[in-house]
Amino acid sequence: MSDSPILELEKVSMSFDGKQVLRDVSLILHQNETCGITGPSGCGKSTLLRIVNDLLSPISGTVRFQEKDVKEWDPQELRRRVVMVPQEAKMFPGTVRANLVWGLRVHGMAADDEQLKTILQEVQLWPIDLDGNAENLSGGQKQRVAIARALLLKPKVLLLDEPTSALDTESALAVEKTINDLLSDYKMAVLIVTHNKEQAKRFTSKIVELENLTEAS
Ligand SMILES: Nc1ncnc2c1ncn2[C@@H]1O[C@H](COP(=O)(O)OP(=O)(O)OP(=O)(O)O)[C@@H](O)[C@H]1O
Ligand SMILES: [Mg+2]
Incomplete structure (x- = not known):
């Protein structure tokens, strides 16, 4: 196993409209590691994941993926390797199949139905009608489609x-x-936001606990 970190956050701070949300968050993750992000609602957990994915830019601090500043990565290349499953599992209009391969297609890749079946079995969503309308799925089914969609990209960092x-x-x-x-x-490596303490305990090897800065100040 390589000793070099796959992901490094160095003193990452963020504010919106002058209100500080994250202050000096630092973190080092190696491959095979799973890190939990916890903290009260509104403390900046989703914001932190978006910064890692370079969907948002921090006001200060650095995020390095494979030892290179995320700002130096081609955004598309970065997001093929650092893949986020957002808090709200969004389905695009169309079939379950189209939704599963959406991420792959964005990056010029494809998967056949056998590969889709394998990944759907992994996320406990098989059998399912691949030609069915994804928007008709339940919230839990949508979450699993969103996770399968991310896993199909074989990410190096999975942001959950x-x-x-x-x-x-x-x-x-x-x-x-x-x-x-x-x-x-x-x-x-996996960064997972969770409110579930049991999940954090059993699933993660380290935990970053964020605090609510806006309420404190
Ligand atoms: N794009 C934005 N513009 C302005 N304020 C924002 C933006 N994104 C997030 N915020 C604010 O930043 C704070 C942190 O939001 P964030 O969504 O990261 O919290 P969270 O910890 O994920 O909360 P939850 O547990 O409820 O999902 C909130 O006060 C939110 O209103
Ligand atoms: Mg959130």
């Missing part, structure tokens, strides 16, 4: 924003196991 909040415990455990199994296959 409360990925199992709409799942029953059994499905949540199955999804966690799949992600754990894929850590070494993909040589990946």
Whole structure:
């Protein structure tokens, strides 16, 4: 295993309209590591994931992916390797299949139905009608489509924003196991936002606890 970090956050700070949300958040992640992000609602957990993905720029501090500042990465290249599953699992108009391969298509890649079936089995969403309308799926099914869509890209860093909040415990455990199994296959690291202390304890090797800066000041 390589000793060089896959992801480094160095004193990352963020504010919106003069209100500070993140102050000096630092973190080092190596491949095979899973880190939990916890903290009260509004403390900046989703903001932090967006900064890692370079969807937002911090007011100060640096994020390095594979030892290179994310600002120096081509954004598309970066987001193929550092893949986010957002808090709200958005489906695009169209079939379940189209939604699953959406991320791959953006990056000029494809998957056949066999590959889709394998990944759907992994996230406990098989059998499912691949030709069905994705917008008709339940919240928990959408979450699993969103996770499968991300995993199909074989990310190096997977950013999960409360990925199992709409799942029953059994499905949540199955999804966690799949992600754990894929850590070494993909040589990946995972950053997971979770409110669930049990999940953080059983699933992560380190935890970053953010505080609510706006309420404190
Ligand atoms: N684009 C934005 N413009 C202005 N303010 C924003 C923006 N994004 C987030 N904020 C504010 O930053 C703070 C942190 O938001 P964020 O969504 O990161 O919190 P969170 O920890 O993910 O909360 P939750 O647990 O409810 O999902 C909130 O006060 C939010 O209103
Ligand atoms: Mg959030």
